[in-house]
Amino acid sequence: MTSQQKAKAYWKENLKYLSILLVIWFLVSYGAGILFKDLLNTIRIGGFELGFWFAQQGALYVFIILIFVYIRLMNKLDKKYGYDK
Amino acid sequence: MSVQIWTYVLVAISFAIYIGIAIWSRAGSTKEFYVAGGGVSPLANGLATAADWMSAASFISMAGIISFMGYDGAVYLMGWTGGYVLLALLLAPYLRKFGKFTVPDFIGDRYYSSTARTVAVFCALLVSFTYVAGQMRGVGVVFSRFLEVDINTGVIIGMIIVLFYAVLGGMKGITYTQVAQYCVLIFAFMVPAIFISIQMTGNPVPQLGMGDTLADGSGTYLLDKLNGLSEELGFARYTDGTKSMIDVFAITLALMVGTAGLPHVIVRFFTVPGVKDARKSAGLALLFIGILYTTAPAVSAFARTNLIETVSDKPYAEMPEWFTNWEATGLLQFTDKNNDGRIQYLADKEANELKIDNDIMVLANPEIARLPNWVIALVAAGGLAAALSTAAGLLLVISTSVSHDLIKKQWKPDISDKTELWIARGSAAVAVVIAGYFGINPPGFVAAVVALAFGLAAASFFPAIILGIFYKRMNKEGAISGMVVGILCMLFYMMKFKFGMFGGGEPADWWFGISPEGFGMVAMIANFIVALTVNSFTPPPPPEVQKIVENIRIPADAGEAVSH
Secondary structure, eight states, X not given: XXXXXXXXXXXXXXXXXXXXXXXXXXXXXXXIIIITHHXXXXXXXXXXXXXXXXXXXXXXXXXXXXXXXXXXXXXXXXXXXXXXX | OOHHHHHHHHHHHHHHHHHHHHHHTOOOSHHHHHHGGGOOOHHHHHHHHHHHHSOHIIIIIHXXXXXXXXXXXXXXXXXXXXXXXXXXXXXXXXXXXXXXXXXXXXXXXXXXXHHHHHHHHHHHHHHHHHHXXXXXXXXXXXXXXXXXXXXXXXHHHHHHHHIIIIIHHHHHHHHHHHHHHHHHHHHHHHHHHHHHHHHHHSOSOHHHHTTSBOTTTTOOBHHHHHHHHHHHTTOOOTTTOSSOHHHHHHHHHHHHHHHHHOHHHHGGGGSSSSHHHHHHHHHHHHHXXXXXXXXXXXXXXXXXXXXXXXXXXXXXXXXXXXXXXXXXXXXXXXXXXXXSSBOOOOSSTTTOOEEEOTTHHHHTHHHHTTOOHHHHHHHHHHHXXXXXXXXXXXXXHHHHIIIIIIIIIIIOTTOOHXXXXXXXXXXXXXXXXXXXXXXXXXXXXXXXXXXXXXXXXXXXXXXXXHHHHHOTTOOHHHHHHHHHHHHHHHHHHHHHHHHOOTTOOOGGGSGGGOOGGGHHHHHHHHHHHHHHHHHHHSOOOOHHHHHHHHHHTSOSOOOOOOOO
């Protein structure tokens, strides 16, 4: 692989990770917390209605997890392409 | 010891720490002044970003606002955290790789145009000034309430402290003071929250206590109780809120994208050594922010329940001491409309007898819950830490925009590093004075505009930066026209519906039912559309610029932040 092909392949994999993570980002916040809130509110966990919980708690936890997953994936990807030095 | 003495002691200790750090971490070069030398560890940067981010509004006002908004408060909770996902995934690593000092630097170089740079400087100044005035006001308010000095004296004391460490230490001084300020503010927020959670639900973790049963042995869930109380008094159910779905959607998106586009947040990621560190510190920053942001809604629910149970339909004469204390500040107002000597707290504006300011919920919470005096004093120190850390970060952006983006890059490129450093210090000092002036004489629109700063950032920077990284073919014509259209769109809507210009308008006239706070979403979309359309009719960027884009996409050889 030339360095240019390598860069292209790296970028493609990066974009794939980004799209997957951003879909989850959208689903937990705008999906579960806003668009489908009323539907989810029919499910209860303890004192929480689920839609309300996602909007005020759950989405935030997932955001944090998403960034750390991204960090892990990218560190691995950097290593795979030798960009980690 | 009395609350007053405790407050003086804790505030004095925390200020002494900030000043000590400032002296220890003086900046010796522009690189240290602008990006702390580019050698900040991801952990320190994460802590500093969290303190930079959480302003007086997050610390003092947010939990209170949410307790009145119920479910709708999610726009702030998700809006002010979700932006970090965008920041970490879409912006921070690439901007770090790019390796310059400021956001206008990126815009100017990527779009090979000093017009683009100037537009970006203008946006950065507009956003930062509207934001900083509110912080100085916050400092004044905390001083006046807890130390019983005049608000103006409070603002001036705050100005002197910020002046001292921002002017002396630049980004380096600010970074390490912010690390200390994060510790102060998170401790000050969590201690009362944990106490109250135990009191209300017996659960020491507020995030869980919120969904737990009440400690009175009734077996009723706290949120059910709160929903019931709210409905009884004619308010919406707490877990439902009143805003339309599209407005909640739009505000959340505008705040998220705005967060990712705020120059004082972005610039923090220029201070770490490499791309890997930029990603890591974004994750840590959100973790540290998340601690406060997941606790805040619990505090809101506890405070709301507590408040209703304490005051609703109770005789005024039997109110506890805190009630009269806060009445004296004017933040709590009781008018006995039906002369029955009892407090009717109702949704119906005609019959309601109690006016409650948002800020009380956090500031008075420790008193309402009868917590020890040192906890009450701690809240004052925490509020000051939150306001000062954000103010300092914003002032740095303002001074950098002037000394680096305007003077060094456009007006007098041949000045020496030493001279530039002195100009940076000078403009930081001038900016503190201007911010202090607005803190003392707040124009009526400050509060309204602070929330809209996000709309402005969303409408201007975000699309230009994203397209600059992810779309190699993006040219200057497209980016500039997008930014100009986006920001004008946002300003127009804001002036029309917030300040009654251009014929004004009522909420019923809002376009698509979207409030000015959420309009940043529409303005951002307008920016994208205009930018892409203009781009397709104009020539592609020169090959060397396309090279830059290819280069920032790869993390290797991040290099140090360079000035030229």
